[in-house]
Amino acid sequence: MARTKLLAARLRAAGDRPYLAAALYALHVVESVAVPTMGVDRFWRCYVNPAFVDATPVPELAGVWIHEVSHLLRDHHGRAGRLPATVRDDHVRVNLAQDCEINDDLVADGIALPAGHVSPRTFGLADGGLFEEYLPRVPASARPHRCGSGAYGGREPWDLPAGGVGVGATEAQTLRRQAAEAMRAHQRGRGTLPAGWQRWSSQILEPTVDxxxxxxxxxxxxxxxxxxxVDYTYRRPSRRSTAQRGVVLPGLRRxxxxxxxxxxxxxxxxxxxxxxxxxxxxxxxxxxxxxxxxxxxxxxxxxxxxxxxxxxxxxxxxxxxxxxxxxxxxxxxxxxxxxxxxxxxxxxxxxxxxxxxxxxxxxxxxxxxxxxxxxxxxxxxxxxx
Missing domain, CATH: 3.40.50.410 (von Willebrand factor, type A domain)
Structure with missing residues (x-):
């Protein structure tokens, strides 16, 4: 794999969007010919197909880095797990809806993405929604797309076993808060953020109770x-009855x-x-x-x-x-x-x-x-x- 090219793309992504740098560098690269392009699992391991790296220009690879880390920052894996059972396992449509939530922000922010990327407009939908809102309106005939189990849940054949290298749940929450604080500082310095990232960072820094x-x-x-x-009942006599000959005392019922x-x-x-x-x-x-x-x-x-x-x-x-x-x-x-x-x-x-x-x-x-x-x-x- 052209690892230097892949890491150069991550460096470019972190330089272009410095508020995502800590999250980007927390991703652990795993080379895999099984993953179609790039995908993440919930332990922040990023699986990369060498052929995809060779065929994709660095600016677009940088956009894919940002896209994949966005799945993890927005906790798409956890949110997918809270979907109704009737739609939770429809990984294709869940993934496409999640891509719509991410890519409208990336396109508005001028980030290059590979040809054929999905956005809300792909399905005639308005920008600015959450994936849970897009999901019912993503057609069942939409083409498959696989950003990994860190997006839509379940388990992919290329996933490494749980444990070992990777990021745990507590560290993931810390990375989310770091990114949100960096976004807030970016705005204070008169920088701009896409609407989706503004909403997300506000929810992280000023959370509402679930x-x-x-x-x-x-x-x-x-x-x-x-x-x-509690109430008294004779269906379970008190143990003190044994000390009282000829008297049955009621027991307590919970x-x-x-x-x-x-x-x-x-x-x-x-x-x-x-x-x-x-x-x-x-x-x-x-x-x-x-x-x-x-x-x-x-x-x-x-x-x-x-x-x-x-x-x-x-x-x-x-x-x-x-x-x-x-x-x-x-x-x-x-x-x-x-x-x-x-x-x-x-x-x-x-x-x-x-x-x-x-x-x-x-x-x-x-x-x-x-x-x-x-x-x-x-x-x-x-x-x-």
Whole structure:
């Protein structure tokens, strides 16, 4: 491989965009004839095909260096892992959507890229979006593109085993913050940044709390409160009964908390948003140790259409499409034979709410930002990407 040419291209990339220098030099080069061009894994190892290096001019190689490190800085691997299962493994379309998120900035910044590179305009889309926004509109017939498992997840045949040389998760976060701080300093020096990098650096330096963490913490709090409740029962007599002849003392029962999820299936709810948010909520419930028949899911528009107890979110069938009244779902959830301790209402918020709080703790998981807030007694979590 023309290694001198490859490293000269990296030097040029770091010189042209010095705020990316630390990230670029953190990449470990691995020569491989299996990778079609260049690609990265999540350990910041950059796999390079020698024939691609020989055939590509240095200015374009510098652009590919910036493109590949952008996948890692923007945590495309981690974000791809949070996609709904129905689209997560469609690596071709995920990779193309990710390339759209990156390349609109690179083209606007005057960075040279090889012929045939993908941008939002390739698919008639507007610049400035995130890959999660582009993904539904990338056609299934689009040509394959492979930037490596560090972009779209999974594992490629050319990937080295985990461990050994590479960058760990903690160091990767440090590199992201260094790049964001360098971008901020670049702007203070009257330098310009593409819109995508401005948005990204602001999110790194001024992060918002992930709604998944809020939901998990809220559910944990409610479940801990329910688990801490105890009651007397004769189904398990107290061990002290052995010291009391002729007397049976009741034992203490610690109930297993149950959760009901009321899903808004009215016409105002987007199917893609609904599937993604429901998958996330199922993941949160698994994380806090609740599953199986402890979770009831009620599909509700203006009335409850179905009630299911599911072990996997893939088994869920949601029906509806009419008006919206989550009061019906909340009332039905509270009246279940296995009464829930926590009720999660997944809705866009365009619904009337009960005048009084239900007997269970209620968490309103709101998709979108267009509706009035729920009552003050509800715990509100804003669901978003």
């Amino acid at each position: 709604w998944r963490q809020i939901l998990a913490g809220t559910v944990r709090s409610a479940v801990a409160w329910a688990s801490g409740a 109930p297993m908390p149950g959760v009901a999820v009321v899903v808004d299936t009215s016409g105002s709810m987007s199917g893609a948003d609904l599937a993604a948010a429901m998958a996330e909520i199922a993941g949160v419930l698994r994380q806090v140790g609740i599953g199986g028949n402890r979770v009831a899911v009620l599909a509700c528009d203006a009335a409850v259409a179905t009630t299911q107890r599911i072990a996997r979110v893939e088994d869920l069938t949601l029906t509806g499409g009419g008006g919206t009244d989550m009061r019906a779902g909340i009332t039905a959830a509270a009246a279940l034979p296995l009464a829930p301790d926590v009720i999660i209402v997944l809705t866009d918020g365009d619904t009337p709410w009960p005048a009084e709080p239900p007997p269970a703790r209620l968490i309103a998981a709101l998709v979108g930002h267009r509706a009035a807030p729920p009552p003050s007694w509800a715990t509100v979590v804003q669901v978003g990407p």
